[in-house]
Amino acid sequence: MKIVNKIIRYINNKILRTPGLEFIQNNLDQIKRKKHIKFWINRAAKIKSFQKYFFEQNQSNKNNNSNIRFKNTSDFKISENMFDVLADNGVVVIEDALPKNEWISILDHFNDLKSKNEYEKNWNTKPKNPNFFSKANELAAEIDITEFPYLNRYSKIASREIYGKTVNPTVEFHYLNLTEDLEEKTRGATYLHTDRFVPHFKIFYTPTSIDEDSGPFQYSVGSHKINENYINYFIKGKNYDETDEHSRPLINQTETITTKENTLYLAFTNGMHKRTVFKKKNKERSMVFLQYVRNFNKFNYLFS
């Protein structure tokens, strides 16, 4: 049985992995890049539910959906209006997102994460420091979505709407604490960047508030829409961030997502986004990330 699981894991991680930036980063030939990008974008265009979110372009004279912040609905769902805002902007914020008991449960999980080796919660992996940032201490662990019924409900509603089917998320808890005075920019994190060129979706939940100084998320509004400028940026890019000349047409208006406690936001991270740098020492950031890339992979692009 072990060997079968190993083979399945290998196929999922290596062969069926959702196309990222590896191919275009390893192939400087623009004709090859174009072929590769067009192939996968065409596959994505065949997924009906992607049309509204990634392919239908915004009409610039229509400005109904510019307010990206909402209060929770009475039944903790994602309203039609919220989805429209997400489709136009690439990001939408829901305040007071979870009922109190689930919010408290998430805070308890963060305390457990910080408890250093006396873990009591059902983490899938032992919490550890991924050592990704040079001047920020980080602790991270994965957990199953079924631990959090309301978060799971948001996730199911969102994945059904965007991917056209329920996709199980990977759930990561991340706790960040800046240890030195000023944080340097880290490529792939604190520069405006794109995660991949195929549609990419994440849900973020912040149990505690995140102000200007504690590294809030920033998003370039509308940069998730797949059009000529978008494709050009990927064909001609080098770093796939704001330092690339061809990123300019994708960066117009940016929104900084400072949050109150108990806030959830959804974002398309194939568009330009970043975590801003920490501006003060000993600032904390607790965040839950929901990602779908592991369970919505090449297979879904090829056979949807």
Ligand SMILES: [Fe+2]
């Ligand atoms: Fe990213």
